[in-house]
Amino acid sequence: MKISFLTENKTDREGILAEHGLSVHIETGNRKILFGAGASDIFAYNAERMGIDLARIEMAVVSHGHYDHTGGFPLFS
DSSP: OEEEEEEOSOOOSTTOOOOSSOEEEEEETTEEEEEOOOSSTHHHHHHHHTTOOGGGOOEEEOSOOOHHHHTTHHHHO
């Protein structure tokens, strides 16, 4: 299993943006899952910078309906 944080409140990784919110890319076996989409499209920017192809995601999971976990979903759909 590989877990990559696409959006989080802080980062110390150069070239990766932070924002209040959460978006996580999870790879397990041959499944690719998006857990949350952060507050904006920053998750997609960071995914591209990290070499993660969002078009290959098979499933998206929403933990709850707050903007900081769902704000980026319009870009994802």
